[in-house]
Amino acid sequence: MKKLLLLSSLALLASCSARESEKAESENILENFSFSVDTLIVDVGEEIFMPGAYDMFELSGDGDRLFTYFEPELEVHEIDLNAIKLLKRHKFEKDGPNMIPIYLNYMQNLSETELFFASSVQAGIFKKSGEKVKSISLKPEDYAGLGPDFPFSLGNSIVVSPDQNKVLTLPNQILGTAEGLAILDIEDMRGKFQSLPALEITKNFRVLTRRGNGGASLGESQRAKLVNGLVIIDSGATSDTYILDLKNDSLQLLTFPHQLVPKAKTGEFPSEVDSNERLREVTNGIYRQISFSQFFWDDGNQIYFRMGRMNRELNEALKKYTADVYLFAYDEEFNLIGETVVEGLDFMPTGGFTKGNKLYVEWVVDENPAFIEYTLNF
Known part of the structure; x- marks a missing residue:
């Protein structure tokens, strides 16, 4: 297995290094991959509430507890x-x-006692007992280096650094894809902006329809997520991925030699349509091409993995969308070490969280909150 090739290593925000992963033909840890599925019903005792209203999932430091937002009751x-x-x-x-x-829109577990909350316009750190610890501004004019002429919103895909000194966002225009990466130093109130050229392709696969003073936007988007101590910035439209290492102050672009699926979506789609029907038609075309899920960390096997989906179609008989689903595995250095078609799964699980080699996705059973548990056998 060849190591990722470090082509250059320059300071963050001055430039970005690139690494390319190569996978030997004979090495595929997913060659004998299998999975099993179980449904786990959450014991809520005598509590009564809307079972399908859980949103956002964060693990405790030891991985044994889950924190999830229940919006109806805040x-x-x-x-x-x-x-x-x-x-x-x-x-x-x-x-x-x-x-x-x-x-x-965003929640992050910071410690045993504190959580981070953010919407598109507000953010702050709160004690789990309810008291606000700190307000965090999402106004560009409050940050030297950005200022009042900064043209994008800071309230998109927000992540707090583990030391709580920085906030990372993917600035965008309303209903649009991200324009790059903003790093906000909330101690000295300075901001820096970095373009992410490898993910700009995402703009070609998102479509807008206007509704009076508002609108709706569907398609692919970029994401920033803290995974195993690293900020992973990726997109559903391409396998190219940026890794932000806050400890070493470095930003690196990773590319992968996937053999089973294309590297990225292709073709041209309208960026704006005039009806909901046309919106669905265009997005169906976008989603028939490859889409990549977020990255997950398997702390038991010490590997990263993500999923992919192609050929999504509406199954009229089942009244649901089905697709060809793929699984990709990467080692700790983000070398591609396995890829496979996932037989027996006709949709790509999205969101959720991992614990060991298990992927959990929110579900509802009768009147109870539940999780679908996918055990991944590598």
């Missing part, structure tokens, strides 16, 4: 993942000095 539910049992409901306030952001 609560974070803490779940024991060994017993699959609701442990505690952390309650937050909708107004006053301890008000959490309205229309919450």
Whole structure:
């Protein structure tokens, strides 16, 4: 197995290094891959609430507990993942000095006592007991280096660094794809902006329809996620991926020699349409091509993995979308070490979280919150 080739190593925001992964033909850890599926019902005791309203999932430091946002009551539910049992409901306030952001989009578990919350316009650090610890500005004019003429919103795909000194976002225009990476130093209130040219292709695979003063936008997007201590910035439209190493202050571009699927989507699609029907038609065409999921970390096998999907079609008989699904595995240095078609799975699980070699996706069973548990046997 050849190591990732480091072509250059320059300081973050001055330039970006690139690494290319190569996989030997005979080395494929997924050659005998199999998986099993189980459904785990969360024991909520006598609690009664909307079972399908969980959103956003964050693990505790030891990986044994899950924190998930329950929007109807502005609560974070803490779940024991060994017993699959609701442990505690952390309650937050909708107004006053301890008000959490309205229309919450992002949550991050920072420590045993603190959580980060953010919407597209507000952000802050809160104690799990409900008190606000710190407000974090998402206004460009508050950051030297960006200023009032910065043309993009900072409230997209927001991540807090582990030391809580920096906030990373993927600035965008409303309903649009990301324009690059912003690094906000919330200690000295300085901001830096870095373009991400390898992910600009994403713009070609997102379509907008306007509705009065608003609109809807569908298609692929870029994502930033803290995974195993690294900020991984990727897109559903391409396998190219950026890795932001905050400890070493470096940004690297990774490319991968996938053999089973194309490297990226191709072709031309309209960027704006005039009806919902045309919106669905165009996005169906976009989704028939390759789409890549986010990266996950398997701490048991010490590997990263992600999934892919092609040929998505509406199955009229089943009244659901089906597709060809793929699994890709990478070692700790992001070498591609395996890829396979996932037989027996006709949709790509998205979102969710991992614990060991298991992938969990939110589900509902009768009146109870639940998780579909995929055990991945490498």
